[in-house]
Amino acid sequence: MEKTKKVLIVTYYWPPAGGPGVQRWLKFAKYLPEFGWEPIIYTPENPSYPLIDKTLENDVPKNLKIIKTNIWEPYQIAEKFSKSNQKFKGGQFDVGKNQSFLSKLSIFIRGNFFIPDARKFWIKPSVKFLKQYLKENNINNLITTGPPHSLHLIGLALKKELPNLKWIADFRDPWTEISYYKHLKLTSAADKKHRQLEQSVFQTSDITLATSYTDADNFKKNGANSFCITNGFDVSENSKAGELEGLNAGSSESIRTPEEYHQTLKHSNSKTNKLKFTLSYVGILEQLRNPENLWKALTELCEKYPDFAKEFELKLVGRIDDKILNEIDNSVLKNNIKNLGYLAHQDSVNEMQNSHLLLITNFPEESSKGIIPGKLFEYLATGKKIISFGPKDADVETILRKTNAGKHFDYSEVMGIKDYILSLYEDWKSGKSIENSADINEFTRRELTYKLSEILEQLI
Known part of the structure; x- marks a missing residue:
């Protein structure tokens, strides 16, 4: 029998996180063993999720290996200044006439001081930890998924330090081409840094995954070896007509019983x-x-x-x-x-x-x-x-x-x-x-x- 191959998946969003961002790799992890691959999940121990749905924990495969380390995020500080910052960590913010001074200030700080995003403080400790973990466990395959795109910088650093590592950068959303990017009030220097980091990920990763056909084409034009794997839906074999996988619309603050x-x-x-x-x-x-x-x-x-x-x-x-x-x-x-x-x-x-x-x-x-x-x-x-x-x-x-x-x-x-x-x-x-x-x-x-x-x- 062919030996099962291992792949380490670095993801910020994982149950009990809610929302569509968690579904993609939760489902890949569910089905990869059927095709001869053992997924290992690396995710934060104490993340600040915009949405919570504890029921998604029931979808985590029982034998799945999950590794966690602590992360520091500035959102708790930001939320003290303005409640609107609570939704900002989920990629939402007020626009146009609806922006208050504090909202404008928060957006400016986020775009110019937290590059590529506010989860950047997890990069260095993760690189240090994973470099040792990958060596000790003889794992040569790595997947990073973003946003947050700071996770791709974990892959970028590991790829440079471990020459035999094969790295896939999965973009669930684009980086500089996403619509809200132009609303981040970036200075020219900050914009340049975002684009340079993005380009480094495209050119250094062995494969770049996109969730749409157009994104895959755009990534390819920017030097990426890109392929499209869309998102999808899950069919339950135990239901009469095939139930959908969970599409969370829940929040830890007010989810209904x-x-x-x-x-x-x-x-x-x-x-x-x-x-x-x-x-x-x-x-x-x-x-x-x-x-x-x-x-x-x-x-x-x-x-x-x-x-x-x-x-x-x-x-x-x-x-x-x-x-x-x-x-x-x-x-x-x-x-x-x-x-x-x-x-x-x-x-x-x-x-x-x-x-x-x-x-x-x-x-x-x-x-x-x-x-x-x-x-x-x-x-x-x-x-x-x-x-x-x-x-x-x-x-x-x-x-x-x-x-x-x-x-x-x-x-x-x-x-x-x-x-x-x-x-x-x-x-x-x-x-x-x-x-x-x-x-x-x-x-x-x-x-x-x-x-x-x-x-x-x-x-x-």
């Missing part, structure tokens, strides 16, 4: 007809991805069609920015909102399953067309129709066309949005099925892990 969740549903259903045409957003929605024209289109549909206004429901599950909530609450849509707040992952999945149309949003800039949110694959697995917002010719649009699972709009459209939603509503009202039945097997986590194992085999 099952009893509170079902009480919310009971209270909500007592006020409205249970038979609603439901558009749902599940996850985190910040100001930079606010689909304002969608709210406008829905408002106009409610004003023009009384039946639509009576039977339409806008369901929000997760962390929705207060500014966005206020915008919707001060419109005609306030009577159509069901705001369930933070839910545990299985309850979030249930809400997706009990919807007719699922909303996904991306940053509007052309530079973001390569971002494929992990949530898209969770949505695909439900068979529900999807309405997407982002730049034209986005990779999300490519996947929606390929699977016939929904429609993509840029942020300037209104009429097309109204027509699409109205057509689905009319089909629903007439009793027609509006679900999708395309083959999406290539996006299962097992298939994607097989693709990863083939890439790993190229290195040895």
Whole structure:
């Protein structure tokens, strides 16, 4: 029998962290042993996660080796200055007129003094620890996954000190090409340093992984030996139709217990007809991805069609920015909102399953067309129709066309949005099925892990 090969995976996000960032390597770790690879996880002992979902700990493989060391992060200090900094550690912050002086100051400090990010203080101690650990355990394969991109600098240092080490840098999101990068108020010197570090990672890593086709192409243009492995969804063999993996919308601050969740549903259903045409957003929605024209289109549909206004429901599950909530609450849509707040992952999945149309949003800039949110694959697995917002010719649009699972709009459209939603509503009202039945097997986590194992085999 062929000997199992080892690979060390350096990741900041790991259960009990919530959100889509944790899912990618949690699932790779689950399936890698099937393809002859033993994953070993290296992660912080005391991280400062923006979201917590302890139920994801149930998905961690029982025999998985996990190594932890302490990390120091400045977020606790930052949060004393401004509560808005609590969401900043999750890559969110106020923009434009919503920025206070303290928010602007925090953004400036973050972009110019914590390069590449505030987890940079974990780099040196991790390099010292892992250099010894890799030698002692005869491990020659390393994967770093970011953001936070400071973890790639751990790989960069180890690669330079251990010549035989094979290193894969996994970019779940781009570094300097991510939409919020231009909002970091960088000095020219700081911008130059970010780009130099990014370039070093591209050129030094043996393989660079991207989660989208466009990102893989862009990385290649910058000197990376890049490949695309998208995110995906997990099918449970023990369920009747294949349950989704957890899509967390939870928070340690206010995640609801099952009893509170079902009480919310009971209270909500007592006020409205249970038979609603439901558009749902599940996850985190910040100001930079606010689909304002969608709210406008829905408002106009409610004003023009009384039946639509009576039977339409806008369901929000997760962390929705207060500014966005206020915008919707001060419109005609306030009577159509069901705001369930933070839910545990299985309850979030249930809400997706009990919807007719699922909303996904991306940053509007052309530079973001390569971002494929992990949530898209969770949505695909439900068979529900999807309405997407982002730049034209986005990779999300490519996947929606390929699977016939929904429609993509840029942020300037209104009429097309109204027509699409109205057509689905009319089909629903007439009793027609509006679900999708395309083959999406290539996006299962097992298939994607097989693709990863083939890439790993190229290195040895």
